[in-house]
Amino acid sequence: MRIILAPMEGVVDHLMREMLTAIGGYDLCVTEFVRVVDQKLPARVFTRLCPELLQGGKTLAGTPVRVQLLGQEPDWLAENAVRAVELGSPGVDLNFGCPAKTVNKSRGGAVLLRDTEQLYRIVKAVRAAVPAEFPVTAKIRLGYEDTRLAIANACAIAEAGASSLAIHARTKSDGYRPPAYWPWIAKIKQQVAIPLVANGEIWNAEQALLCQEQSQCQDIMLGRGALAMPNLAQHIRLKQPPLPWPEVLALLMRYSEFEMSGEKGKYYANRVKQWFSYLKLQYPQASELFQQLRVLTRSADILALLQQQREITERAEARSV
Numbered sequence: 001m002r003i004i005l006a007p008m009e010g011v012v013d014h015l016m017r018e019m020l021t022a023i024g025g026y027d028l029c030v031t032e033f034v035r036v037v038d039q040k041l042p043a044r045v046f047t048r049l050c051p052e053l054l055q056g057g058k059t060l061a062g063t064p065v066r067v068q069l070l071g072q073e074p075d076w077l078a079e080n081a082v083r084a085v086e087l088g089s090p091g092v093d094l095n096f097g098c099p100a101k102t103v104n105k106s107r108g109g110a111v112l113l114r115d116t117e118q119l120y121r122i123v124k125a126v127r128a129a130v131p132a133e134f135p136v137t138a139k140i141r142l143g144y145e146d147t148r149l150a151i152a153n154a155c156a157i158a159e160a161g162a163s164s165l166a167i168h169a170r171t172k173s174d175g176y177r178p179p180a181y182w183p184w185i186a187k188i189k190q191q192v193a194i195p196l197v198a199n200g201e202i203w204n205a206e207q208a209l210l211c212q213e214q215s216q217c218q219d220i221m222l223g224r225g226a227l228a229m230p231n232l233a234q235h236i237r238l239k240q241p242p243l244p245w246p247e248v249l250a251l252l253m254r255y256s257e258f259e260m261s262g263e264k265g266k267y268y269a270n271r272v273k274q275w276f277s278y279l280k281l282q283y284p285q286a287s288e289l290f291q292q293l294r295v296l297t298r299s300a301d302i303l304a305l306l307q308q309q310r311e312i313t314e315r316a317e318a319r320s321v
Helices: 014-023 043-049 051-055 074-086 101-105 109-114 116-129 150-159 182-189 205-215 224-228 232-238 245-261 265-282 284-293 299-320
Strands: 003-005 028-035 065-070 092-096 136-143 164-171 196-199 220-222
Touching: 003 014, 003 232, 014 028, 014 051, 014 232, 014 245, 028 043, 028 092, 043 051, 043 074, 051 065, 065 074, 074 092, 074 116, 092 109, 092 116, 101 109, 109 116, 109 136, 116 136, 116 150, 136 150, 150 164, 150 182, 164 182, 182 196, 182 205, 196 205, 205 220, 205 232, 220 232, 224 232, 224 265, 245 265, 245 284, 245 299, 265 284, 265 299, 284 299
Parallel strands: 003 028, 003 220, 028 065, 065 092, 092 136, 136 164, 164 196, 196 220
Antiparallel strands: none
């Protein structure tokens, strides 16, 4: 079994990748997308989204990080894919699953699931350009509005030479509403020869096992579940219990310090609130804390609240010993 950390735009940045891979259990990460339009992008665009390129294409824990590209022009995607591997990415991933309206309007992401031929042309061009030793992978949903092209799209991507294919088992129209339709991945697996990776609605070890059974895939990709339970990969792989709340608080403090000191500090308040929106699905304490945190806008105030909560938790633990 391989466990892959999903690309989540605006959430799973390099700091989150560092933290989650340090906890362990991941075989691979995929970056937030690099948007390709009509030019070969400078190296700084890649290293900004994937600073791991400056350390051998891996997180500090040693987990490989693959650059993801999003666009619709085969030749420009191919040129940028070559640049990504030249800069140190261990392969290239192609985004055909992003549901964002702004991305779809400019013919990127999930809207390409309406155009099977274009999917084929993109993957074919990128595969031809990238040296054979580097994987070219892709991520799709089951379709845009419906699943009519699910098998045709997967077959096109496989025939174009993709090394493997991750499938988020919902359409773009489904959004993130449960359930994920894992049996659809099993249907697709009967038609394609390349390895598949199952993704969608995996929140705990039991759901991971059910996903593997219904999708007939051993390899899985974790997204929102990994944010709700920071040790989800080890929970699945080693049957670890969910990370205790005091340790989650310690992670939040580390994340806060990283984010506030980095170039993305101005986004910190939004990012930490977004993370809390997932944590509260697993931890009642996060739900209570979020009620106080959601009205704060200043980073210093949020950090002070987290520190206060950590001290309260530590005192409560000390009393219980």
